[in-house]
Amino acid sequence: MSIGSRKPHESAVGHVTGSAVYTDEQRRPAQMLSVYPVTAPYAHARILSIDISAALALPGCVTVLTAADVPGCNNTGVIVNDEMLFPTETVSHWGQAVVWAVGTTELAARQAAEKVVVSYEPLEPVLTIEAAIATQSFHTCPQTICRGEPQLALRSAAHQLSGELAVNPQDHFYLETQTSWVIPDGEGHYQVYSSTQHPTETQTIVAQVLGLSRNQVVVTCLRMGGAFGGKESQANPYAAIAAIAAHKTGCPVRIKLNREQDMTLTGKRHGFLGRYEVGFTAEGKITALDADLYADGGWSLDLSPPVLLRAMLHIDNAYYIPHLAVQGHIARTHKVSNTAFRGFGGPQGMLVIEEIMDHMARSLHLPPEQVREQNFYHGTGETNTTHYGQEIVDNRLARVWAEAQTQANFAARKAAIAQFNRTHPYQKRGLALTPVKFGISFNKVCYNQAGALILIYADGSIQLNHGGTEMGQGLHTKMLQVAATTLGVKIHRFRIMHTSTDKVPNTSATAASSGSDLNGQAVKDACQTLQARLAPVAATLLGLNAPTEILPEEIVFADDWAYCRNNPDAQISFEQVIAAAYTSRISLSATGYYRTPNLTWDPVAGKGQPFYYFAYGAAVSEVAVDGFTGTFQLRQVDIVHDVGESLNPLVDRGQIEGAFVQGMGWLTMEELVWDEAGRLRTFAPSTYKIPTVSEIPENFEVHLLTRAAQEGVIYGSKAVGEPPFMLAMSVREAIREAIAAFGPPGTLVPLQSPATPEAILTAIEAVQAQSRCYETV
């Protein structure tokens, strides 16, 4: 079960038997306490007073945590210190936790929380991006990335259009809500178990709020019940609360948000507002784009700057735009602080350019897929270079595009659908093909590093540690495959260890799709170090003369055996090699390390080589739209996606399918609704709908691009976590095609996102209204 095999998830048996342990399902230590928040009933208000006396009087209430209980810094901001853990002066979003009750049980903590009296003076909230623009409520100065002379080029363009798109936010809806345990050791140290994508940052924040150095805090992530970016920075505050409670009480403390709290307290995918002016030729070639992207940052900055930057770097998607200016803004609103979510701004930027492509195509009466294709990056040099100056070295757009059309039988189906639509007045079908190009690497260059630690025991069993966390994406499975292949042993020798900051320090978040790229290379490095030490031992055991002069690469380790390349018949078992190494006093543990080469980024100029490479994909979706209700049915999906040489096709296919469906949910049904007072009205699965199995078509084909090895990446593979999310744009565009069929050719189709039945029906009415105008002309 080494590289390239369809090895099931390393915890699959644990998952299906219920024996896989998550943070809050560990065996509880004695005297473990629970916490419960007191939440703000206003989106924006001044805190006048906090009275905890009635709560403290309740049996079962241990204490109530307030700002005064924070021994260190009362702040959990990850880029800037703007995120008060206990707000002392104002509350900044509805449902914000103001203080936390600590109880012997969760119910006791909750009852205590209900007795806390906070008085407020309501203040005017800023609740939308438009309101933030009107009141100039921004977190940061605008950022610009520019190539060429967009305004000049716009004025000279044959055709010009302008428009606006509101890109909807999305809740992560990981099945396991935010959870942490903090266990004080009584000597001033803290063991934290957290469902976090970023143990090092959780460690940093816990140390910061406790006023400790980082070595006093160990953060361990067992596994996560889903994360999708929602536990990159936003796991930290809850670990911090539990840590403060543990510090104050001396007891172990657990926190697990219930679903309503999780959806009310935690940040979402950023809603965006995109405004654009585009210039293009009569053939539909884009010549200039001037766009503004406004991200709804929410009340604090969190990870908004890099999210916005990725949106700005992906507003080109697959398209060469000779003159392009994009300005980015982060609105400060009185809502939850929006955060990382699969794609990290990329989807929002790409949705805007896909809107533009459609806008251009319909205004010219051209097929949208034709307009898309003729704008692709191509050739070499300028036409294959992004607006931030990175040349796309290994451009696979044409390949995935052509293969997707073939796999989907695109042309024939398009003709058949046109025929269907001519004879069906009340139901229309739509077919659309959209591309994805997605840059791989953390934009912040220093995050592109990783470490591993491998411990071989004298019986030949091995512990594998690396800096990445397991959230379901199969990282641990891939790391086991990398380690087994590199070390030349069977996979069952390994025990994959929980991710812990006392094993690998200073790790980066498991994010940006980079988990296997970075940690895989670090694991490989550690294995190679060990192999270099073991080779002479094996050579001695194999009876080779002058074993110390044998080059390590002449000893082959494979499948639990070692042998000399020149004499494969004489073999020695791995266990014998290890036993001999131990007695020969050879170190059997090693660290591994990796940093991605050749990355540069100049934030001032907005230029550089921020991405190590790009991932590519294309998807064809077919839908049927009901003209009476606006409901739609996804009928068929065909995907061609580039994962390089897959480390594990079972895992990679799972990532592609899962990402697509999550993207489809974002674009079609997942609607977050706030009321006019800024109260989130969709904080449970009864009101916030993610896809179920019934929304998934029977015909759903995924093809991994073949002959696709990616040079310089672990065993020729490519990152897969985020890129396929954006393949779901094909669903939105297919819906638009179907809506268009209710009107005359060339009808523009303004379509809100998400494309709920109501949004679709509204769009149908709009094209039908155009149709009536058309008929009367």
Add this chain to the structure above:
Amino acid sequence: MEFTKKEKPLKEKPLPQQPLTLLVNGQTADLTAVSPTMTLLHYLHHSGRTGTKEGCGDGDCGACTVAVLCTGADGTLRYQAMNSCLIPVGAVAQREIVTVEGLTESFTAGLTDGPLHPVQAAMVKTGGSQCGYCTPGFIMSLFAAYYDGSVDDIAIEGNLCRCTGYLPIRRAATALMQEMAEAKPCDRFTQRLSLPSASPDPPPSLLQYLGPQEQFYRPTQIPQVLSLLQQHPNATLIAGGTDLGLDISHQRRPFPVLVSLEDVAELRQIHQTETAVEIGAAVPLSQIQSYSQTELPGVFPSLDEMLVWFAATQVRNRATLGGNIATGSPIGDLPPVLLSLDATLKITGMGDRLAPYRRTLPLADFFKGYRQTDLQPQELIELVSIPLGITPGAVRRYSQSYKIGKRGTDDISIVAAAFVIDVEASGRIVHARLAYGGVAAIPARAIAIESALMGQLWNFTTVQQIKPLLLAAFTPLSDLRGSARYRQKLVVNLFEKFFVETIEGLEN
């Protein structure tokens, strides 16, 4: 924790002193010290069985699914998937359940010694788990379906997965169906299903479960229910608990006295008379579904259609017809259907002199206002009677229902609608019912429109003429699910859709 019995035993029957237990994975668990309103999910966690997961506590995600041994309508035993987050332990005392931990025979914490159950093995092989948190719920839904003989999308539509996009889970289901076609399941679970029910299901006599703060009664006869309501003015009736269960799950309010209807045999029967089908108020919806499919095929297409879209399997296995009516919600799925079918309710209660009485009420007169009904505090709905046959003189009935939500499956409706049009040989309408949910404070009929349709030809022209009237028939509200304008459009468009879809030759 000792519990004291403060209440006098009922006169009808001396109370047996039963130890309160639950059979979990073949092991007897003592519930004596457990609050009867603790949810089954919390009980499982508190007793160290953490395999069953909580994803929402609302019955919407299915991560907490367990299989409960039930007696089907035909008297045979079945495993039924249910959301353990919505079931107070009082409701499952003396029953038998299987949790995810119970599928592998020799199970020790952290290790799986025995071979995996076929549904587990299929999920491993197809990559059906990623983060694994929803997986135990899927396993239990697949498990129940496996022994029911049909592992399909319907079995898992009440389980949310955020990682896989469901495709590998569907592949696991397909593989299981193939396995089952080759060899029918034969294992300790099929053996169990072939035995007579060991744990009483339902218990033969009133079960009372008295905690220090809560009392939970499971009477077996309607007079017992009425006398409990008489004795405990603060009692709340609970049937399937898929609505009330949310309040229990989230401990939103205390429930000092809960009277469960699930063991009252009279409330769990379906009868057919010459003129009507009478459905007991506590019949679970999944049972109505199978009854309608086998005993009344094609008779109530609008009922069959709505039951498909009513929540998901786990909820349909618990939710009852009476409950869906008695909650008085304006967005209940079944009231529009029942209104369109002229259903009547039989209500029973205890009068001033402790004399039981029954009354019959058209459903149309039952809903009084937002979440307000005609049901008096000491009454319960006994059955729902749906007339059979079409209007005298009519030659054909057109009938269908529609439910529109943001998500097709397992959502609360934005608008639900049910229509009945009976036409005579001339093509003229002799009977019309247009009933809607989600457009007013109560489920409501468009009575003026119904009158306007009488005597008209059931054709395109009539529908076009009626549309402007229908647009003005209701003044719905805007909320998080949809705008008032969209709702108004749906009121009209669904009727036109109904016309188009039910008239031959116009089918889309």
